[in-house]
Amino acid sequence: MLFAQRQEAILRAVRLHGAVRVTEIAERLDVSQMTVRRDINVLAEGGLVARVHGGATLPRAARQAPGRQPVVAHGHGERWTVGMVVPAASHYHREVIQGARSAAESMGARLSLGVSCYDLGEDRIQAERLLDSGVDGLLLTPSAPLGEAGSSLEWIAELPVPVTIVERRRDPRAGLDALDHVTSDHEQGALSAARHLAGLGHRRIALLATATPTTGWLARGLDTATEVFGLSREAPRVLDHVPGEARLLGSFLDEVIASEATAAIVHTDEQAVLLAETARTRGLRIPADLALVSYDDAFAALANVPLTAVAPPRHAVGRTAAALLVRRLRDGAAHVPPQQTLLAPRINIRASTTS
Incomplete structure (x- = not known):
């Protein structure tokens, strides 16, 4: 059914009953509810109907005409x-x-x-x-x-x-x-973390991150920092770390030590805290042997050694x-x-x- 035909059918129903529901019109016209919502939206923009909870009514002026019970519209003219x-x-x-x-x-x-x-x-x-x-x-x-x-x-x-x-x-x-x-x-956030570490003299910066929509941008930010600040590309990167796997934290720390990396950016706070504790059990000092920046800052300040952290502007x-x-x-x-x-x-x- 063409839009003009659907439009006429919706208007006819609204004028006859004073209001229509999306579900009923969709079933009657054999189209999707989303199609009906789009049609009602176009009609509402033209002032022919008023969009309300689950459907449409006559515009305010028509609803308040003599002999018709007023209806309070939802969201239009009163409160979005x-x-x-x-x-x-x-x-x-x-x-x-x-x-x-x-x-x-x-x-x-x-x-x-x-x-x-x-x-x-x-x-x-x-x-x-x-x-x-x-x-x-x-x-x-x-x-x-x-x-x-x-x-x-x-x-x-x-x-x-x-x-x-x-x-x-x-x-x-x-x-x-x-x-x-x-x-x-987030790309800029990782870049700012690397800039801070590079300013302290760190040339090999590792990255440990859980697989979230944020992670790829952190890697891109560190890539940019590596190029801009002339950092080494030898430090390990893990972008799909599985939280709760202590063994994986140990393996990552082994790679950090082997690569002679002196700093790491870690996403999230929880993994940064756990990595700091793992490093401590290996006899590494934070930050003398390994500097850490957490990417999250939900509770990084509460760690045993308070963590420098990048805080997204949530x-x-x-x-x-x-x-x-x-x-x-x-x-x-x-x-x-x-x-x-x-x-x-x-x-x-x-x-x-x-x-």
């Missing part, structure tokens, strides 16, 4: 509702959520949350659930880096509401260039993303072009790199 999908309710993402919530509330918007448990399919399910609830825009953190997910993210570009991608760097393979992106500049990422999305909702098409916003992490110097 912003949906947010994150891959986990971890410490990292909780701070992003808190930032988004504080910005949304300060701008008169409400935040509604979905968690996808690092499942690309669940990303879409959670987004559609939030759309069904009537959100006006989405903050979305896909469960994988955009380049890795590739064509499996095409559905995001077709969503009927404004979308801001959070904590994922733009990648042309994902086809989401027309959307706003707000993320921590709260600021959420705050910036939510503010950008609400401004786009307010300004509509006038708020252009799409923005790619990178926020620089901060390095906090502690005893693990300076005596």
